[in-house]
Amino acid sequence: MDKIVILTGAGISAESGLGTFRDKDGLWTRYPIEDVATPEGFARNPALVHDFYNQRRAHAAQATPNAAHDALARLQAEYAGTVVIVTQNVDHLHEAAGARDVIHMHGQLARALCDACDHRWDAAAVMAPDDPCPACHAPATRPDVVWFGEFPYHMEDIADHLAGAGLFAAIGTSGNVYPAAGFVQEAAQAGAHTVELNLEPSATVSDFAETRFGAATQIVPDWVETVLSRRA
Structure with missing residues (x-):
């Protein structure tokens, strides 16, 4: 077959x-891509990025197929x-x-990634920039999602x-x-x-x-x- x-x-x-991104009411009309979906945005304001993905994670957790x-x-x-x-x-x-x-x-909203050592683990419902990596303990936690400019x-x-x-x-x-x-x-x-x-x-x-x-x-x-x- x-x-x-x-x-x-x-x-x-x-x-x-779960909202789409590019329609007239999509996520990118309410949140600038460069602020919440790029490595540069995360470097500038990791708290804003985490807040955005914490909201998305909570929303997705309530959704059903x-x-x-x-x-x-x-x-x-x-x-x-x-x-x-x-x-x-x-x-x-x-x-x-x-x-x-x-x-x-x-990537997946339900997963977390260490920006320092690339370790991955199940994300907490709410994540913050100073959360330590379970493997290397660096305060470098980010969502395990692929941002614009990443492969x-x-x-x-x-x-x-x-x-x-x-x-x-x-x-x-x-x-x-x-x-x-x-x-x-x-x-x-x-x-x-x-x-x-x-x-x-x-x-x-x-x-x-x-x-x-x-x-x-x-x-x-x-x-x-x-x-x-x-x-x-």
Whole structure:
């Protein structure tokens, strides 16, 4: 059976109450990127950055998976081949729906990182700049999320999966952030059929062979049903 590689973005979690970033009411309209999502912003004002992520962590902890997350977990469970979920999201909703081995290319809100020694651990509900690292004890705690200007996680593994994909789907992504925005081209060059599932066309919509538009809780379960019926 073909390997299916799925990239998910903020749009898949929007109906769970977690805001997207680039729409008219998105997070980046309320918080300057350079202040809360860059290494430079953290160096200038770590307390502000921690406050921002403490709020996001509390919000995410209250969210529950929606029908789109559930559908992808079902696809992973019932498909006879391999289904790899790569997410740009830092929430836990794929796992909460039952998905396995999710690749978090931008890190996770529920994890902490030491800026001094790179040790990682489960984040406390509230973190502060002077929290000591459990390993080296340096007061260098930061959220384990990838900020603008930093290199995403697991890129070699993702590239290997894209090279072996027979089907690539991007769900709820803007197509504005690289390298994720280039995954469709990598998959297509490897021979995969490509499909975009989104509320509205992304910046890279012309790179996809197939498109489906609408609310994620509607179009993702429908698409999963189609994939399972065709490959039964």
